[in-house]
Amino acid sequence: MRDDVTLNGHERWTRSDAIARKPAHSAEARNGLPPGPRGLPFLGVALQLRRDTLGLLAHLAQQYGDIVHIPLMLQSRILINHPDLIEDLLVRMPHKFDKGPGIKGAAKRLLGEGLLTSEGDLWRRQRRLAQPAFHRQRMAEYGRTMVAQAEEHIRAWRAGEVRNMAEEMMALTLVIAVKTLFGTEFTHEASHVGDAVTLLMRYQLKRLRAPIKLSMKWPFPWNRRADRAYAYLDSLVYGIIEERRRRREAGEAPSDDVLSLLMNAMDEDGSRMTSKQLRDEVMTLFIAGHETTAVTLGWAWHLLAQNPGVEERLRKELRLALGGRAPSPDDLPRLIYLDAVIREVLRLYPAAYVIQRTSTERVEFGGYSFPKNTTVLISQWIMHRHPRYFDDPEKFRPERWLDGLADRLPPYAYFPFGGGPRRCIGQGFALMEAALVMATLAQRFRFVEPAGRQIAPEPLITLRAHRGIPMTLRAI
Numbered sequence: 294m295r296d297d298v299t300l301n302g303h304e305r306w307t308r309s310d311a312i313a314r315k316p317a318h319s320a321e322a323r324n325g326l327p328p329g330p331r332g333l334p335f336l337g338v339a340l341q342l343r344r345d346t347l348g349l350l351a352h353l354a355q356q357y358g359d360i361v362h363i364p365l366m367l368q369s370r371i372l373i374n375h376p377d378l379i380e381d382l383l384v385r386m387p388h389k390f391d392k393g394p395g396i397k398g399a400a401k402r403l404l405g406e407g408l409l410t411s412e413g414d415l416w417r418r419q420r421r422l423a424q425p426a427f428h429r430q431r432m433a434e435y436g437r438t439m440v441a442q443a444e445e446h447i448r449a450w451r452a453g454e455v456r457n458m459a460e461e462m463m464a465l466t467l468v469i470a471v472k473t474l475f476g477t478e479f480t481h482e483a484s485h486v487g488d489a490v491t492l493l494m495r496y497q498l499k500r501l502r503a504p505i506k507l508s509m510k511w512p513f514p515w516n517r518r519a520d521r522a523y524a525y526l527d528s529l530v531y532g533i534i535e536e537r538r539r540r541r542e543a544g545e546a547p548s549d550d551v552l553s554l555l556m557n558a559m560d561e562d563g564s565r566m567t568s569k570q571l572r573d574e575v576m577t578l579f580i581a582g583h584e585t586t587a588v589t590l591g592w593a594w595h596l597l598a599q600n601p602g603v604e605e606r607l608r609k610e611l612r613l614a615l616g617g618r619a620p621s622p623d624d625l626p627r628l629i630y631l632d633a634v635i636r637e638v639l640r641l642y643p644a645a646y647v648i649q650r651t652s653t654e655r656v657e658f659g660g661y662s663f664p665k666n667t668t669v670l671i672s673q674w675i676m677h678r679h680p681r682y683f684d685d686p687e688k689f690r691p692e693r694w695l696d697g698l699a700d701r702l703p704p705y706a707y708f709p710f711g712g713g714p715r716r717c718i719g720q721g722f723a724l725m726e727a728a729l730v731m732a733t734l735a736q737r738f739r740f741v742e743p744a745g746r747q748i749a750p751e752p753l754i755t756l757r758a759h760r761g762i763p764m765t766l767r768a769i
């Protein structure tokens with residue numbers, strides 16, 4: 294067992310086979326289940342999960358160890374908190390799991406059969422067709438768009454103003470997503486799109502957590518509001534696809550955005566995506582691609598404001614490397630501290646804070662045997678703050694990444710972009726976007742938080758800041 298390994302020394306992690314468990318005399322152990330709380334009859338821990346998701350997950354990991362049984366509404370969830378088990382699940386046996394009925398049911402209406410939600414051959418084909426959109430040479434083009442849009446976004450900003458940086462980052466990444474995906478600008482739509490997405494996220498999360506699933510078709514006001522938001526986003530995306538088809542048929546040269554690439558992508562058998570597949574893929578990239586990066590950037594400004602020493606060091610690096618000029622993707626390899634800051638933001642506030650899988654057959658891991666339809670939870674929130682892997686885990690300290698920590702950690706102690714075949718396709722895009730936006734904005738402004746205001750995470754589908762991140766702009 295290597296649990297006692299000192300990762301902040303210079304030892305390399307080796308895979309262990311021993312997993313920390315509660316003693317065998319517990320009731321769960323007698324039932325062949327991992328240890329875990331009893332919870333209330335019928336409800337299990339549903340109320341606590343609803344009240345304080347992150348607190349409950351952290352408590353369970355601390356109390357019960359690396360593998361935990363969670364009773365929930367007469368069902369079970371298995372929470373795993375050990376890098377080896379996480380690797381087993383995501384990398385060694387992904388074929389024995391899928392994303393499960395909960396996630397797929399909730400996301401289906403918005404994302405259809407896009408990359409995030411599809412499975413099997415359909416997913417493999419779509420991933421193959423979408424991959425070229427994320428090749429290195431295309432990324433440089435996206436990089437130029439990112440910087441141009443960041444500059445445009447702050448053009449009207451003035452020192453002394455108070456801005457909600459969570460909303461600002463959402464609007465900025467939305468325009469970047471629209472521009473890189475569709476090549477068009479519809480800045481005037483950005484706030485409507487943002488509102489529709491937020492409404493749908495809250496709606497779906499409420500449904501996921503509700504003790505009883507009521508039909509989405511019943512004419513309740515919340516179902517009606519969600520219907521309107523779905524219809525709005527659908528008409529927007531279908532409208533853009535149809536306009537693009539018309540332009541193609543009129544003989545216009547294809548643009549070099551992601552949509553054109555997907556429309557022209559052909560599989561080995563010569564087939565192309567249908568309008569519905571295109572809609573699902575574009576909606577998936579659009580939703581998965583802007584919200585997560587926006588949330589990360591919002592947390593970055595918050596953490597920098599809270600840690601003036603880090604902010605100063607970052608600004609110095611930018612001054613020396615760029616001297617006030619706009620950054621480009623070519624500058625990024627030299628901006629080492631900026632990279633460490635972003636890694637550290639993603640450690641403390643991972644936009645995707647939990648990954649869920651459901652077994653499609655009987656599976657064995659962690660010394661237990663689980664039946665088909667067992668749902669397993671993996672949480673970046675827990676692993677990234679695990680004291681076994683991170684010194685002073687609650688502290689924002691980008692320096693920890695500067696001495697090779699990433700190489701010493703076990704592969705699945707830090708995994709903001711997931712892992713295995715379903716690893717995030719947009720990782721490079723997101724990291725580049727976060728770095729270019731930060732390098733652009735941090736050379737123009739400092740962002741100061743009002744004294745005494747607490748910023749708390751709100752675990753929706755992504756890890757948002759509850760009630761936003763208001764900040765005062767100060768000129769550099």
Ligand code: HEM
Pocket residue numbers: 408409410420577578581582583585586589643644645648649708709710711712714715716717718719720722723
């Ligand atoms: C900081 C930003 C981001 C974070 C933290 C993040 C995180 C993740 C994670 C953890 C997964 C795996 C989910 C699972 O295994 O169930 C994932 C998948 C995915 N992400 Fe991201 N993501 C980010 C940005 C992006 C961007 C910018 C795009 C697109 C432009 C994107 C598109 C996707 C897609 C399509 C998938 C599904 C991949 C597949 O299953 O083949 N993400 N992301």
